[in-house]
Amino acid sequence: MSKPSFSYVVCATPRSGSNLLCEALTLSGVAGVPQEYFLHWMNPQSRAHREPADFLDEVLALGTGPNGVFGMKMMWGGFDVFISTLRTIVAAGDLPPWEVLARVFPNPSYIYITREDKIRQAVSLARARQSDRWVRFKEGATQGNYARQYKERLEAFFEGVAGLPRESESALAYDFQQIRTIYTMLLEHECAWEQFFADAGVRPHRVVYEHLAARYEGTTVSLLSNMGLSAPAGLPCEDRVLDQQGDQLNDDWSRRFAEDLCAGRGLSGGGA
Numbered sequence: 001m002s003k004p005s006f007s008y009v010v011c012a013t014p015r016s017g018s019n020l021l022c023e024a025l026t027l028s029g030v031a032g033v034p035q036e037y038f039l040h041w042m043n044p045q046s047r048a049h050r051e052p053a054d055f056l057d058e059v060l061a062l063g064t065g066p067n068g069v070f071g072m073k074m075m076w077g078g079f080d081v082f083i084s085t086l087r088t089i090v091a092a093g094d095l096p097p098w099e100v101l102a103r104v105f106p107n108p109s110y111i112y113i114t115r116e117d118k119i120r121q122a123v124s125l126a127r128a129r130q131s132d133r134w135v136r137f138k139e140g141a142t143q144g145n146y147a148r149q150y151k152e153r154l155e156a157f158f159e160g161v162a163g164l165p166r167e168s169e170s171a172l173a174y175d176f177q178q179i180r181t182i183y184t185m186l187l188e189h190e191c192a193w194e195q196f197f198a199d200a201g202v203r204p205h206r207v208v209y210e211h212l213a214a215r216y217e218g219t220t221v222s223l224l225s226n227m228g229l230s231a232p233a234g235l236p237c238e239d240r241v242l243d244q245q246g247d248q249l250n251d252d253w254s255r256r257f258a259e260d261l262c263a264g265r266g267l268s269g270g271g272a
Contacts, residue, residue, distance in 0.1 A: 005069070007105035014186070015122075028232055029065070030067055030069060039075075090103045098202070109205065111223065114207075119254050176257060183257075
């Protein structure tokens with residue numbers, strides 16, 4: 001098993017802006033091609049066709065750039081399965097999770113992306129689950145080499161795990177309980193990441209989605225510099241392949257959920 005010279009993990013919760021961040025890191029040309037590769041280990045159908053050790057070798061090749069930097073993305077919801085599977089590959093025994101990671105990924109660095117507006121994040125995830133549309137690509141965008149790499153691997157990832165994105169607007173319906181359950185889950189998963197960092201004694205590089213969306217190039221270049229990577233003079237922003245997914249429907253659901261939450265709907269004594 002060949003190892004990269006430098007590695008990092010993008011730690012995230014669903015719909016926190018992690019795809020946007022991974023796109024920016026890929027376009028930099030110095031940070032590998034980070035993807036949520038190991039979600040395949042959560043999918044029994046995918047696992048049946050690949051031995052974990054073979055798949056790990058494949059991922060190390062896919063996610064490592066010409067300069068030896070490897071990047072990957074991990075959601076807290078899949079972290080336990082990821083670590084337990086790694087244990088079987090590297091015979092890590094009872095080592096804590098961060099030491100298991102270091103057995104495979106040399107001197108791992110951690111990037112932690114969060115979203116300030118948790119209501120919009122929960123709404124975005126509720127909509128994605130209803131529609132099975134997780135990404136939207138820009139039409140007619142100029143695509144350089146790194147942009148093509150990112151788009152191809154993202155398309156392959158979604159085809160292998162969740163099917164190609166499709167959406168029927170007529171099937172979408174506001175569901176307070178669904179959004180509330182997701183909202184609570186997002187908060188719990190963020191607390192779990194924070195506990196992991198504290199237990200591991202690491203200080204992750206923190207990125208806020210709203211800051212990244214507003215200052216795409218500046219936020220990315222600053223992050224790369226803080227990680228000790230040679231940040232490029234500028235990102236090829238014209239090569240960006242991801243398009244914004246939020247629209248008026250997201251605005252409406254977010255407003256309704258905030259109103260329902262303030263009114264105590266679904267809480268003890270708050271009505272149905």
